[in-house]
Structure formats: C-alpha cells, structure tokens
Amino acid sequence: MNVIRYFLTTLLTIGCACLLQAQQLNDLRNLQVDQLSDRQLVQLLERAAEEGLSENQLLDLARAQGLPERQRQALAQRLRELPKTGGRRAEGNSTREGTMRGTLRTREERTGASVLGAQATLNRGQLVGEQADSLSLSQVLAGFDGLSPLQKQIFGYSLFEGAAEAFAPNYNLATPSNYVLGPGDEIFVEIYGASENSLTWQINPEGQVLLPQLGPLTLAGLTVEEAKERLRERLAGQYAGLRARPADTFLALRVGNTRSIQVTLVGDVKRPGTYQLPAFAQTFNALYAAGGPTENGSFRMIQLYRGNSLLATLDLYAFILEGSHAGNRLLQDNDVIVIPPYQQRVAWEGAVRRPGLYELRPEERLDALLRFSGGPAAGAFTERLQVQRKEAGQQRLLSVRKEAFSSFALADGDRIAVAEALERIENRVQVTGSVFRAGAYMLAEGMGVRALIQEAEGLREDAFTARATLYRVGTDMQQEALELDLGAILSGQQPDISLRREDVLFVRSIFDLQEEVFVQISGEVNRPGPFPFRRNMTVGELILRAGGLRQSGSLERVEIARRAKGPDGTHVMELIPLDLPEDWALSDAEAQVPLMAFDHVFVRQKAGFRREQLVEIQGEVAFPGTYALRTPNERISDVIARAGGLTDFAYAPGATLIRRTEFYQERTDFERKERILRQIVRRMEEAELNEADQVFLARLQRTLADKALLEEELSEERLLRNASAKFREERLRSDRMAFGEENELAEQESAFLFRQQELVGIDLAQILSSPGSAGNLRLEEGDIIRVPKELQTVRIRGEVLFPTTVRYREYSGLPAYITRSGGYSEQARKRKAYVVYANGDVKRTRSFLFMRFHPTIAPGSEIIVPKKPERERLPAQAWVGLATGLASLGLIIANIVQ
Structure with missing residues (x-):
C-alpha cells in the first residue's frame, strides 16, 4: 500500500x-x-x-x-x-497491465490513449481493420446518443464512436513476413530436422542480437523474411544441414513480444497528440485511439508521413462502402498522421436511402454522390435533381438532368434534394364487379371494353350484362358515368368503346339488384334461426339443417308463414299447415309445397309433452331432498307424504313455501343443454372409451366448439326473457308511483317485489289434516318446502333502541317484546308495527279509536317496527306567506260581516 x-x-x-x-x-x-x-x-x-x-x-x-x-x-x-x-x-x-501510454497533454487525450492501452499489452497481430468486412454498414453508420445533430448527419462520423474492440489489433494472426524488426522485438528461432535447437533473443537498442560463439548480428531494419535468411547464413557454420542439397536441417523464425512505437496525430483530429502503439498497429488503430476526425476533418484525405515524406493517403469512404484497405499502412516509429480539413461537403436529402452530409474530392461528380449514399429510395424521381447552391451571398437553384450526372461538378455547401415520384399512373384502367379477375390493368394502345374483359378472364355467370357503367375522368377532372350495353358490345351488336387513362368499368351482379333471400325456422328444433334460401328446398330439409327436432318437437302441424298478396293487392301472411311423416320420408304433400324466399317455418311442441319439474323439501321430514312432480296437479300434502311425513321435531306452523317470482332468471333450454353436454364430455374424457364412445365424444366436442352459434341462440332467449321481466318490473313500479308511494319504505317494498324468490305463507298443520282444503296448494317448478325444527326465539328489528333476538314467552304480547328490546326509538312508527311469522304470513297492528290491537306472537316470529317518513319543514318565507294569507282571509271575512 x-x-x-x-x-x-x-x-x-x-x-x-x-x-x-x-x-x-x-x-x-x-x-x-x-x-x-x-x-x-x-x-x-x-x-x-x-x-x-x-x-x-x-x-x-x-x-x-x-x-x-x-x-x-x-x-x-x-x-x-x-x-x-x-x-x-x-x-x-x-x-x-501495459506501459504504452501516449504522451498527451490534456485529460481528454489521456482518456483516448487509455482506451487503446487495454488492448496494447497482448502479444502479436494485425489491425482488425483487415477483417472489418464483417461489420455491417448499418453498424458503422449507426448514430449515437452522444453525437450532436450535425455530427449524426456527417457520413462516417460515427465510425469511431463504437466499441473499442472494433478497431483493436488481432493478436492471434501470424507475424506478417514484411514486418520490419526493431529494438525491443523478441525473436524465437527453432532449428529442426537433423539438428534441433531453440534460441531466443531480444533485439538490443543497437539493433543487434548476440549469437552464441558467433558474435553480434544486426537485424534491426530487416523484415522477418530478410532476418530469417541472414540468420540461416550465419548459423550455417554451426548447422551444416542448413546448406545441404537437399537440406536436412531447417530454420523457423517467429516474433514474440513486439516493441512499442510512437505515432503522432495532428490536424483536425478529436484528440491530437503522440501515442504509443503496438508495432503491428496500422493507420486505423491510431485513428481510433485519437477518436477520428473532427466535424471539420477530412474523411477522404487522411495522410501518413514518414521521414518528412507523404507515404500514403487513406480514404475512409473506400473502407466503409467497399471494405478497401488501400492506404491503411503498417505504422513505424515516429510516423505522423495528418487529418486536413475537408475541402468539399454537400448535403444529400429527400427521397434517398442514406441522407446526410458527404465529402467529395475535387474530381468527383454528382454520380459519385449517388454511389456513396446508396442511390435514391424506391419511388424517387431521378430524371432531374434540384441543387441549391450559395453564390455571391445568395441562394441559387440548379436543375440537373439524369444524363448530366456524370459531368456535373458540385460545390462546397451544395444541397441536393431528391423529390418523390408522383402518385399519378399514366397507363391504368380498372375493372370491378362480376368478373373473374377484377383489378387494374395496363392500358394498351387502341384497347377497348372487349379487350379489358378478356384481360380480366371474362365475366362471371352472375354478371348483369344489360347495363354496365364506365366511369371516366373528364379533361376538367370531373367524373362522368357512361352507361353501356355490355352484352351487345361483347356479342358485336354494338361497336366497342375505346378506353382512356383511369377509366373504371363496373360490371354489376344480378344479386346486386335483388334483396338477399333467406328462410327461417323457429320452435322445437336444435338450431332455430335463419338459413340461406335454396331453390326447391323443402320443409324437411330445413328442419334437418336446423339440427333436427328436440325431444319435445313434433312433425305434426308444422306451419309455414309465407308472404303473399291479397285480392286487393295488399300484403298478407299466408299460413300453410303441413304434416310430415315420422320416418322423415319425402312425402308428396311436402314435395308439392317447396319453400319460397322469406318463408318462416314453425315446429310445434308435442301434444301433452311435459319436461320434468323439480321441487325440493328441506328440514324436518323423513327423506328430505329433490322430488319430481308426477302430475301437474300434485300438491303439498302429496310431496310431504312421498318424503315420509314430518319428523317428531318438526314445527308445522313454521313451515314455509318458497316460490319463484316472474323475475326469476331461469336457465334456458340451451343453457341447460350446454351444461349437461359439458358434464358428459368431462366424464367421458376421464374414462376409457371404445370406438363408438370416441365418435360420440368428438361429436359433442364439435357441438360445444360452435360457440358463436350457441351464444347467438342463448342471447335471443335471454333477450326475450329479460324484456318480459323488465316490462313487468316497470309496470309494478309505475303502479306504485301512481299511489304516491315514494318514501323509503315504499322503495324497500318495491325492491322486495322484484326479488327472484318470495315466501308464500302456508298452514302445514291444516294442510296435512285436511288435504282437500284450499290451503293445500299445487306445486310448481322450483318450489322449496322448508319445515324447520320447533322454534324458541322471537326477533325484533327496525326502530327500537336495541334490535335483538329474545326467547319466546307464551302469552307475551308485542309490547312486552318491544320492552325487552329497549322500547321504541324516536323515529318509530308505532301504529304500523307488524309481525312476520315463521311460515311467511304477515299481520300488522290495527287501531280503533284510541285502542291498538297488536298481532299475537308465535315462536319464530319477527317483529318489525318501521320508520316514520321524513317530512319537509316549511321555510320561514312559507310561514310568512301563510300568515299573510290568513290575515288577508280574516280581513275579507270581517268586511263581509260588516
């Protein structure tokens, strides 16, 4: 540290x-x-x-x-x-790891040198520019977020903005034979054959290597091939086999770690300075280390100087567009690369493949710009180009025709615009309608309607040839329509019509002149609805196309509703009854009444057919569950008897009947059918099937897969059902509004009316003791009979201080239960309190003079105390108006009395 x-x-x-x-x-x-x-x-x-x-x-x-x-x-x-x-x-x-850092003077120059330094410590190689052909042009020309708008427009500017590996030396290639050795290079010499030996030297600062027993040998300044020959001559004294004819000893020379060289980049370069580079580096390596040319630098005239003499000129456009490495020389120590400013740059814009700013040499013409930019884009107008040029302090517009592209000289700052081709088509005619190949066709000289029909492969069978329309554009661009007798023209009875540019021939179909026809079927078929009309179609065929009959369907009394005209010319509906045989054989009666367009066929239900109707028994019976009604006249007592009667714990006074209202959303036949079919498919998919089962399963799956048709059938039934329920709901609501029941209680009662199920009060004890009594109701589909256990509580709800459920006490009245719930609240409507019994019956409090008669309380009852309706208080202005009116009335009465 x-x-x-x-x-x-x-x-x-x-x-x-x-x-x-x-x-x-x-x-x-x-x-x-x-x-x-x-x-x-x-x-x-x-x-x-x-x-x-x-x-x-x-x-x-x-x-x-x-x-x-x-x-x-x-x-x-x-x-x-x-x-x-x-x-x-x-x-x-x-x-x-390396020590090859440029002797830069600014922080930016040091940054550029460090990029290349990461690669400069590897062993050997050549410039990766020699294999840069693998770079796509889009990668080379891709814009970068760090570039300014001007830099993005300059062609080739982003070449040096990519990853460092794009122009790093490739050290996995063999040492080139023309590589010039110098001080610091490491040399490996292998002697093999009759004699074997391995020798390693490093060229000293004097450019020599010291040979054992032979003394120093100068190799600096020699290429690899020349050094190999000089070593063979010097070592032949020790290894005679190197001179033998034929030779039996051989010499191989390779270069290990190479030396570093110093290269200077000056001019319009992003990071000018002196760089230390590998000895294998070429011009591209140095350019990338320095960041390439600036905005004003030339991409076409990059100069390499060696020993104060111009050695080579590098054209980056040749590398970008053609992969050419001309001028990309192997660098040597103290080489100088100069990037001069550009001499001529022009702008290429409009309908071109690669718009941007391009640099041109003085000898290059407009056709060179076309080659650099990839040429005009598809749909460009190339017969003439517009050149905008600055001359004498003002703009000047030049037009260059195509034949002058190769000779027109561009000037610095020119802007060349390529216009889009016009959408106008010079030789187009079209044919649409009832032909085999409608579309656009080339207008040949002298072409007429007959030739256009032949180009379209002729008329279809449904073509209406009595009248066709030729739409034509006039000289003032106004549309006009010419009516043609196409049949007469094609048969030669009338002269052909010569076509003009942009003519459109429209051939109508006979079906365009008539309404689309169909037939319909309703009733007890599997797929009711409309079907395409076919001539000579029979009723039986239509029923079969509708999937056949349902189980409830009958072939008797099939009815056809047909549009017809009455004796006075008015339209009437003709009804045609028809009986079909049960074996579906084609009868004479059916064959004599083929269907006509817009016929509506009705298939009726079988006489006496009745789908199973289910009811449910819950609670304290011997065998609760679901039961099917045997007859339409089966009553409560009958089903209770089938259920084994009441148990010892049953509370008959509390039994209730729950029945569906008209607002009940019952499943349609199609919904029930779909549910059943899906259950069958699910069970069959889990079981082992024989061949017949597999065929049946595939048929069910196809039926369920046709969801569009099934949903359409379901939606029609739902629409009819919902419309009917909505009508009844609105009717009830309007009736209640007519009586002024608009308060909160009325809204609650209205919501109760629209429920899908409701309680029907029954007296089960009386029904069982007197089966013939009027209280023994007939049962309907979906009814639920609920028999509870003996009840021991009473519920208090509504406007009481503490709504609760209390224990039933015999001989206790309604006020006593109200007291047990804390008493009435301030908003309680005492006179309207009512009791709902366990079986669904309701009784209310009655008043006579100053006395109230409360309903009796039974086990399982529910006491409900409603709320007083809110009354709107009169504002102060109303009281003032009322007082003024009374005063005026008093004055009038006083005057009358006087």
Whole structure:
C-alpha cells in the first residue's frame, strides 16, 4: 500500500492530472460524494485506472486515507449506479497491465490513449481493420446518443464512436513476413530436422542480437523474411544441414513480444497528440485511439508521413462502402498522421436511402454522390435533381438532368434534394364487379371494353350484362358515368368503346339488384334461426339443417308463414299447415309445397309433452331432498307424504313455501343443454372409451366448439326473457308511483317485489289434516318446502333502541317484546308495527279509536317496527306567506260581516 501511495503522490506531483474539486487520489479523506457529478466520477475512475487501480482498490485506498465510512459507502453506491445514469466509464475496472501510454497533454487525450492501452499489452497481430468486412454498414453508420445533430448527419462520423474492440489489433494472426524488426522485438528461432535447437533473443537498442560463439548480428531494419535468411547464413557454420542439397536441417523464425512505437496525430483530429502503439498497429488503430476526425476533418484525405515524406493517403469512404484497405499502412516509429480539413461537403436529402452530409474530392461528380449514399429510395424521381447552391451571398437553384450526372461538378455547401415520384399512373384502367379477375390493368394502345374483359378472364355467370357503367375522368377532372350495353358490345351488336387513362368499368351482379333471400325456422328444433334460401328446398330439409327436432318437437302441424298478396293487392301472411311423416320420408304433400324466399317455418311442441319439474323439501321430514312432480296437479300434502311425513321435531306452523317470482332468471333450454353436454364430455374424457364412445365424444366436442352459434341462440332467449321481466318490473313500479308511494319504505317494498324468490305463507298443520282444503296448494317448478325444527326465539328489528333476538314467552304480547328490546326509538312508527311469522304470513297492528290491537306472537316470529317518513319543514318565507294569507282571509271575512 505504501508503494501505491508513493507512486500516486509522484504522479500527482508532476501534474499528470488533478481530481475534481481539488480532490486528488492522495487526498481522498475530504471527498464529498454527494457534491460530485457523474462526469466527475467518470474522471475519477479514469484517473484510478491509469494508475492501475480497480474500483475495489480505489475504495480501499479511500478508507486507508481516512475517508469516513458513510462517504465510502456512498461512493461505492454511486460507482455501482454509474452505468445506469449514462456516464461513460473508462476501462478502469480491470488493472492496466501495459506501459504504452501516449504522451498527451490534456485529460481528454489521456482518456483516448487509455482506451487503446487495454488492448496494447497482448502479444502479436494485425489491425482488425483487415477483417472489418464483417461489420455491417448499418453498424458503422449507426448514430449515437452522444453525437450532436450535425455530427449524426456527417457520413462516417460515427465510425469511431463504437466499441473499442472494433478497431483493436488481432493478436492471434501470424507475424506478417514484411514486418520490419526493431529494438525491443523478441525473436524465437527453432532449428529442426537433423539438428534441433531453440534460441531466443531480444533485439538490443543497437539493433543487434548476440549469437552464441558467433558474435553480434544486426537485424534491426530487416523484415522477418530478410532476418530469417541472414540468420540461416550465419548459423550455417554451426548447422551444416542448413546448406545441404537437399537440406536436412531447417530454420523457423517467429516474433514474440513486439516493441512499442510512437505515432503522432495532428490536424483536425478529436484528440491530437503522440501515442504509443503496438508495432503491428496500422493507420486505423491510431485513428481510433485519437477518436477520428473532427466535424471539420477530412474523411477522404487522411495522410501518413514518414521521414518528412507523404507515404500514403487513406480514404475512409473506400473502407466503409467497399471494405478497401488501400492506404491503411503498417505504422513505424515516429510516423505522423495528418487529418486536413475537408475541402468539399454537400448535403444529400429527400427521397434517398442514406441522407446526410458527404465529402467529395475535387474530381468527383454528382454520380459519385449517388454511389456513396446508396442511390435514391424506391419511388424517387431521378430524371432531374434540384441543387441549391450559395453564390455571391445568395441562394441559387440548379436543375440537373439524369444524363448530366456524370459531368456535373458540385460545390462546397451544395444541397441536393431528391423529390418523390408522383402518385399519378399514366397507363391504368380498372375493372370491378362480376368478373373473374377484377383489378387494374395496363392500358394498351387502341384497347377497348372487349379487350379489358378478356384481360380480366371474362365475366362471371352472375354478371348483369344489360347495363354496365364506365366511369371516366373528364379533361376538367370531373367524373362522368357512361352507361353501356355490355352484352351487345361483347356479342358485336354494338361497336366497342375505346378506353382512356383511369377509366373504371363496373360490371354489376344480378344479386346486386335483388334483396338477399333467406328462410327461417323457429320452435322445437336444435338450431332455430335463419338459413340461406335454396331453390326447391323443402320443409324437411330445413328442419334437418336446423339440427333436427328436440325431444319435445313434433312433425305434426308444422306451419309455414309465407308472404303473399291479397285480392286487393295488399300484403298478407299466408299460413300453410303441413304434416310430415315420422320416418322423415319425402312425402308428396311436402314435395308439392317447396319453400319460397322469406318463408318462416314453425315446429310445434308435442301434444301433452311435459319436461320434468323439480321441487325440493328441506328440514324436518323423513327423506328430505329433490322430488319430481308426477302430475301437474300434485300438491303439498302429496310431496310431504312421498318424503315420509314430518319428523317428531318438526314445527308445522313454521313451515314455509318458497316460490319463484316472474323475475326469476331461469336457465334456458340451451343453457341447460350446454351444461349437461359439458358434464358428459368431462366424464367421458376421464374414462376409457371404445370406438363408438370416441365418435360420440368428438361429436359433442364439435357441438360445444360452435360457440358463436350457441351464444347467438342463448342471447335471443335471454333477450326475450329479460324484456318480459323488465316490462313487468316497470309496470309494478309505475303502479306504485301512481299511489304516491315514494318514501323509503315504499322503495324497500318495491325492491322486495322484484326479488327472484318470495315466501308464500302456508298452514302445514291444516294442510296435512285436511288435504282437500284450499290451503293445500299445487306445486310448481322450483318450489322449496322448508319445515324447520320447533322454534324458541322471537326477533325484533327496525326502530327500537336495541334490535335483538329474545326467547319466546307464551302469552307475551308485542309490547312486552318491544320492552325487552329497549322500547321504541324516536323515529318509530308505532301504529304500523307488524309481525312476520315463521311460515311467511304477515299481520300488522290495527287501531280503533284510541285502542291498538297488536298481532299475537308465535315462536319464530319477527317483529318489525318501521320508520316514520321524513317530512319537509316549511321555510320561514312559507310561514310568512301563510300568515299573510290568513290575515288577508280574516280581513275579507270581517268586511263581509260588516
């Protein structure tokens, strides 16, 4: 740790860089993390990375220097969140292993050198630019969020904004034979064959290697191939097999760790300065290390100088567009790369593939710009381009035709706009309607209606040829319609009509001239509803298409409702009865009455058919449960007898009958059918099936899968049922409103009326003792007979001080029970108190003169005390008006008396 502190102190002393807000790496104890911006944190990481410190080592250094633990944890948290905030972290998480740092003068230059330094410590290789053909053009030209709008428009500017690996040297390739050796290179020599030996040298600063027993040998300045030949000549004295004919000893030379070279980049470059690069680096490596050209730098004339002479010129457009590496030379020590300012840049915009700013050489013309930008986009007008040029302090517009593209010279600052092609089609005619291939066709010279019909593969069988319409655009762009006898034109009886541009021929169908026809079926069939009409369709066929009869359906008295005209010409409905045979054979009567369009067939229910009706018995009977009614005349006593009679604990006076009201939402036949079918399918899927069962299961699954048809049938029945219930509800509500029952109690009673079930008071003891009495009601579908145990309590509800349930006391009256609940409240309507008995009967309090007659209380009763209706108080103005009226009335009476 002391060595690290000494190293960092030395670097800070010589002024390499200073931390933000006067915070240096040797003075982290006073670091205020919450006052640092993301950019300052990035610079802190870059500084630590240059000194070989990772993030964890930086945090340990801060702790050793006395940074408070709270500030150290805050620093660690900020460093973890730094990538999410958009900060650009330097490659400082891993220790810098090499020593190849550029001698830069600014913090930005040092940052650029550190990017390349992460890759510069590997062994050997070539510039990855030689395999950059794998980079897609979209990747090279992709914009980055960090670029300004102008930079995003410059073609190729984002080339140097990608990942560092895009232009890092590839060290896995063999050493090129033209590589020039120099001081610092490591050489491996392998002798194999008749003699074997391995030799390793490092070229010293004088450019020599020391051969054992042979003395120094100068290799600096030689290529790998030349050095190999010189070593073969010198070592032939020790290994004679190297000169033998044929040779039996061989020599191989390879380069290990290479030296570093210094390359200087100047001109319009983002980070000018001197960089230390691997000896295998080429021009692209240096350009990427320096960040590439600036906004004003040239991408076409990048110059490489060696020994004060121009060695090569690099054109980045050739690399981006063609993958060409011309001018991408292997760099040597003290090479200088110069990026001059661009000479000519033009704007390419409009309907083009890659709009932007392009740099042109002086000798290049407009066709070169087309090649660089990928050419016009689809649908562009390329016969003439518009060039906007600045001349003599003003704008000038030039038109360049296509034949002059290769000779037209562009000037700096020109803006070339490519217009969209017109939507206008010069040679189009169309045919629609009843033809085999409707659509647009090319208008040939002299083309007529007959030829257009032939192009459309002729007329369909349903075409109405007596009259077709040709829609035509006039010279003033007004639409006009020409009526044609198409049949006469096609048969040659009338001359053909010549077509013009944008003509549209419309051929009608005979079905366009008539109403869509259908037939309907209702009643006891599996799928009632409309069906397409077919000629000669019979009633039996329609019933079969409707899925056949339900179990309740009958083939007798099938009725056809047909539209007809009466003797006076008025429309009437003709009813045609028809009896069909039970074996579905086609009878003469049925064949003689084929269906006509819009016929409505009604299938009636079988005479005497009755679906099972279920009732339920609950409570104290011997065999409670669900029972089916044997006859429509079955009564309460009959079902009680079938249930084994009452038990010893039954309380007959408390028995109730629960019956459905007209608002009960009963399942429709289709709903019951769907529920049953789904249960069958579920059970069959869990069982082992034979072949017949599998066929039956598949049929059920197809029926249930047709949800659209099933839902339509269900919705129709629900609509009819809900409409009927809604009508009855509104009728009851209007009747109650007519009597002025608009208070809260009336609303409660109204809500009670609309319930789906209600209690019917019965006297079960009398019914069982006198089955012939009028109280022995006939039972209906869904009735529930509930026989409770002997009840021992009484409930008090409503406007009492303490609503409760109390023990039943024989001979106690209603006032006594009210007293046991704390008495009446101030809002109690005492005269209207009533009692609901256990069997559903209701009795209310009666008054005569000043006396009240309360109903008797039985076990299981419920006492209800209603609330007084709220009365609106008269305002002060009303009292004043009333007093004034009375006073006026008194004056009138006094005057009359006088």
